[in-house]
Amino acid sequence: MDQILVSGIAIATSIAILVLISLGLAVIFGMMRIINFAHGEFIMLGAYATVLSANAGVNLWVAMLVISPAFVALVGLICERLLIRRYYGNLTVTMLATWGLSLLLIGAVTALLGNTTRGIAAPLGNVAFGDYSVSTYQLFLIAFAALLVLATALFLTRTRYGLVARGTMQNPEMASTIGIDPKRVYAVTFGVGAALSGLAGGLLAPISGVLPNMGASYVAKAFVTVIAGGSSVLFGMVGAASLFGPIEAIVSLFTTPVIGQASLLAAAILLLRLMPTGLSAGFRRSP
Amino acid sequence: MTNPRIDIGSLAFAALLAVVALVGPMALDTFHVLQLSAYACLALAVVGLAFVWGVLGVLSLGHAAFFGLGAYAYAILSTAAGGSLVALAGAILAPLILALCLGYFLFYGRVGDVYLAVITLCVTLILFSFLNSTADVSYALLGVPLGGFNGISAVPALAWPSAAEDFLTPATTFTLCFLALAATYLALQLLRRTRTGRIMAGVRENERRCELLGYDPRRLKLLGFVIGACVAGLAGALFTANAGYVGPTVFDLSQSSQFLLWTIAGGVGTLSGPIVASFVLQFLASFIGTSQVANTSLVFGAVIIFFVYALPNGLIPSLQALLRTRFRLAGRQEPARAAGESVESAP
Numbered sequence: 001m002d003q004i005l006v007s008g009i010a011i012a013t014s015i016a017i018l019v020l021i022s023l024g025l026a027v028i029f030g031m032m033r034i035i036n037f038a039h040g041e042f043i044m045l046g047a048y049a050t051v052l053s054a055n056a057g058v059n060l061w062v063a064m065l066v067i068s069p070a071f072v073a074l075v076g077l078i079c080e081r082l083l084i085r086r087y088y089g090n091l092t093v094t095m096l097a098t099w100g101l102s103l104l105l106i107g108a109v110t111a112l113l114g115n116t117t118r119g120i121a122a123p124l125g126n127v128a129f130g131d132y133s134v135s136t137y138q139l140f141l142i143a144f145a146a147l148l149v150l151a152t153a154l155f156l157t158r159t160r161y162g163l164v165a166r167g168t169m170q171n172p173e174m175a176s177t178i179g180i181d182p183k184r185v186y187a188v189t190f191g192v193g194a195a196l197s198g199l200a201g202g203l204l205a206p207i208s209g210v211l212p213n214m215g216a217s218y219v220a221k222a223f224v225t226v227i228a229g230g231s232s233v234l235f236g237m238v239g240a241a242s243l244f245g246p247i248e249a250i251v252s253l254f255t256t257p258v259i260g261q262a263s264l265l266a267a268a269i270l271l272l273r274l275m276p277t278g279l280s281a282g283f284r285r286s287p
Numbered sequence: 288m289t290n291p292r293i294d295i296g297s298l299a300f301a302a303l304l305a306v307v308a309l310v311g312p313m314a315l316d317t318f319h320v321l322q323l324s325a326y327a328c329l330a331l332a333v334v335g336l337a338f339v340w341g342v343l344g345v346l347s348l349g350h351a352a353f354f355g356l357g358a359y360a361y362a363i364l365s366t367a368a369g370g371s372l373v374a375l376a377g378a379i380l381a382p383l384i385l386a387l388c389l390g391y392f393l394f395y396g397r398v399g400d401v402y403l404a405v406i407t408l409c410v411t412l413i414l415f416s417f418l419n420s421t422a423d424v425s426y427a428l429l430g431v432p433l434g435g436f437n438g439i440s441a442v443p444a445l446a447w448p449s450a451a452e453d454f455l456t457p458a459t460t461f462t463l464c465f466l467a468l469a470a471t472y473l474a475l476q477l478l479r480r481t482r483t484g485r486i487m488a489g490v491r492e493n494e495r496r497c498e499l500l501g502y503d504p505r506r507l508k509l510l511g512f513v514i515g516a517c518v519a520g521l522a523g524a525l526f527t528a529n530a531g532y533v534g535p536t537v538f539d540l541s542q543s544s545q546f547l548l549w550t551i552a553g554g555v556g557t558l559s560g561p562i563v564a565s566f567v568l569q570f571l572a573s574f575i576g577t578s579q580v581a582n583t584s585l586v587f588g589a590v591i592i593f594f595v596y597a598l599p600n601g602l603i604p605s606l607q608a609l610l611r612t613r614f615r616l617a618g619r620q621e622p623a624r625a626a627g628e629s630v631e632s633a634p
Contacts (some may be wrong), residue, residue: 007525097591099544100587100592103541107583107588108586224406224409268409269393273459
């Protein structure tokens, strides 16, 4: 019984991590249709922000939940203003521009902080289930991921800003005729997406090694999860994560984490072959 | 249409490469012979990408996957004493099979352009992390340990088919690499002028229209994708034969981005541009590398952003356009045909 519970927690954790790393991309790629190849580097910057400020003596929770998202949102807004804004609607060019951005950020962080792995200890200790013990931080991640999805969904559907953002993404010209500045909406939405990526980086910092090219291991998973989710960006993504997370966790358990990742990708390619418009094609209209 | 004709510019460019192939070993010292052979191998890989992206309109970010697969296939087969010909054949066959499987899912699943780019990138990343994790001796193919991060070293050079130990000299390898580059360039240039090649360009311009005219874009895209993969695999094999070593870095992001960068820099839609750009930028990269000014990913990132920002058409087409306007300003009006020259007829 305890063993089943513990395995369930491990699978739920892998779903939660997948949701966390995909959430920012769901906003930037899913909603705004910007192929952000620098997504992994946004996560990396968030992780560095947490590690560096925690080492400088800031409270870990403040570092993870406030400093990381704020810092990456700032970086995202600067990138949007200087680079991405010029190429909205041109998928290939934004893809190349963000690829350049990704390499530039990796290079800059390597030059400034060195190519060494940093880390911080996970807080909260352990909780025991019978003979097994589970890190409490894992339970926190699961709860926080669920909360974050709920908050993002409510933000997009129940607030005025969410309505304006979704309307603008659907028809920027119509939005501009009723007095909304699409450029501003795009910039703010990109900032929100970047903040979510930074938050993911901050939350993952205690459970992963923090190094300049750590983003590469997240970007692929995040993209396939968002793509496989399909047109209903948020719930499709969560659905895809709930499908891929267990596949990766279970295969990793029996083989190696790398084969787990490969099986996640294989599952995604197979899913897209069977359902080319993504998992949420059958869903009712929702964000 | 059934009898494709090649323009004089392409022939001249291929002839130039062939002349370099023959004269180079006599004019250069051994260090530069080895260095230029490696550059020619990477240029060969880029021609494959230039074809897939520029002619077929398929933006694959996973070109390095095929390059690396060819490199590893050559390393494994030649180390396992299979002989150079078998190793080269394997290095073309392995990427061909991967491209067929991947292309079937991508094109027949009608995965959009954007998704295709992302998925090809993911495949490359997975291969990179897989080969990095093969440090344990139990990961071996045909008795050759994959070596994890250290890769496979002491890979035999190319040998004449007559005797396994009769290795080609660096000078002969140089000639072979450049001749392979010239031949592939000419073959792809010829292919784009055949009926199939023209329909491929049609698919790039308007897929739906081609389909309504009765062509099958999925089949054509798969064909072109597989051709590009085979070229990349051959390039990977020659590169490994030249270097005597292969490691997981052939799959890493900077390798993929280099191919892409050279293609953009040379101009998407041309085949000669990316070749020229690859040589120029490789000299630049080796200069930056030896002078230790900055790390390469910083420089490459900045260069990609620069090209996207300033020269979205690429180096060669921008240069051509500049020359064209200069000549026109100087009063030497070219025939109207030249001004309206489409990308299709560029050398």
